[in-house]
Amino acid sequence: MSEKRYAVTIYAAAPGTPLRGDLGPGETDTSKMDRSVPGHVFYKTSDGFDKESHGFGPAIHGNINGPGKHLDDDVDQYVDPFYARTMEISKEQYDKLNEFGHDPAAYGFDMTYKDMRNNCVDFTWAALNHAGMQRTERSLGEREPKGVDGKLNYLPSHAPNDIRTIRDPVPGSELNREQTHERPSVEWWQIPLTEAERPPAEQDDPFDRLVASATAGNDDAFDEVGNDYLQTYEGQDFLQAGLEHIQQQALAEQALTQQQQPQQQEAPSMAMSMSM
Numbered sequence: 001m002s003e004k005r006y007a008v009t010i011y012a013a014a015p016g017t018p019l020r021g022d023l024g025p026g027e028t029d030t031s032k033m034d035r036s037v038p039g040h041v042f043y044k045t046s047d048g049f050d051k052e053s054h055g056f057g058p059a060i061h062g063n064i065n066g067p068g069k070h071l072d073d074d075v076d077q078y079v080d081p082f083y084a085r086t087m088e089i090s091k092e093q094y095d096k097l098n099e100f101g102h103d104p105a106a107y108g109f110d111m112t113y114k115d116m117r118n119n120c121v122d123f124t125w126a127a128l129n130h131a132g133m134q135r136t137e138r139s140l141g142e143r144e145p146k147g148v149d150g151k152l153n154y155l156p157s158h159a160p161n162d163i164r165t166i167r168d169p170v171p172g173s174e175l176n177r178e179q180t181h182e183r184p185s186v187e188w189w190q191i192p193l194t195e196a197e198r199p200p201a202e203q204d205d206p207f208d209r210l211v212a213s214a215t216a217g218n219d220d221a222f223d224e225v226g227n228d229y230l231q232t233y234e235g236q237d238f239l240q241a242g243l244e245h246i247q248q249q250a251l252a253e254q255a256l257t258q259q260q261q262p263q264q265q266e267a268p269s270m271a272m273s274m275s276m
Contacts, residue, residue, distance in 0.1 A: 004047045006094035007175050008133075010124060011074070012159040013040040013081035015193045016184035025076040033079065035184070038064075038193050039156030040081075041120045042074040043127065045097050051075070054101030056123030058113045068113035070104060080181040083160045088173035089131070096131040116154040124159075125151045128166070136165040157183075157194045 017040070018033040027033070042055030055071035058064060089097075105111050109126050110118050128134070134147030151162050168176050186194060 004049070004091075005175065006048075006089050006091055007046050007086055008089050008094070008097055008128075008131075009044045009046070009084055009086040010128070010159075010163050011040075011042050011044070011078065011081040012083040012156050012163065013042075013078045014157045014183050014186075015039045016186040017081060018079040018184070019077050020079065021077070030079060036078070040074065040078060041124045041156045041159045042071065042078075043097065043101075043124055044075050045094055045101075047094060052098055052101065054097070054127065056104070056113070056120045064113060064115045064119075066113060068111050068118075070101065072101075082157075082181050082183045083163070084179045085160075085163050085166075086175060086177050086179075087133075087166070087168055088170040088175040089133075090169060093131040093133065093169060097127055100127040100130045119154070121151060121154060121156060121159055125149075125162075133166055133169065135162045136167055155193055 013036055015036060015038055017036045018030040019036055020027050021034055023032060040055065040057070042053065045052045045054070053072055053075040055074040056068055057071050059067040059069040100107050100109075104123065104126065107126070107130055109123065112118060125135075129149050134149055135151065136145040137148045138145045145165075145167070147167070151159075153159060153161055164178075170176070183194070
């Protein structure tokens, strides 16, 4: 029997995602399905053999201010969530994610569902934080990222912005991966719940804003936009590449200094021999 390896997959389902409901996990015809109104965030744990799904929602369907409950079938219910990130984790993290999922209240989570104030996004981040998995915050001028509890975004469609900042517990694992699907179509009244509140052409690109603030010489705006940019996946890659370049440059300068030192030590001895 092969050795167990542990993983967690965090899912973000956008508004409009098909829901199987009572149709069963084998149903594939989405035309028969209801659609999620606000979207959903949940997670799945796996030891390579057994899988558990953990989520949080209203105890009474549609009641977004009232008692909440643990959901254990989200993986079967939501069809092709638009974003999923899988990470290999330790046995300890696996156990902590499951223990939190089974009894969130025992670990301080408020089981009252409160629209955007306490919902599935809060639940998932509380579980991740319980397992020591935090979002990563980077700031201009800081070389090392730092883990931070909680979240920045409150809507399921915005969740990937934070999920992407989690540092891999097992860097380089082939289990680490991202999966995306096309966002489902939504009704006009669901648009405020999605990431695409404006046409793509009108959305501000963080890097373009960074360049614009630098060109204008606005230091405060540059710092604000720069910190926003570094929270993105692209910004983290950019920062990492820059730090690696600085490190390589420092090593090259150190090697050059070491090469020059013997030459500087030989020069006085040659002068002494010529004077004798």
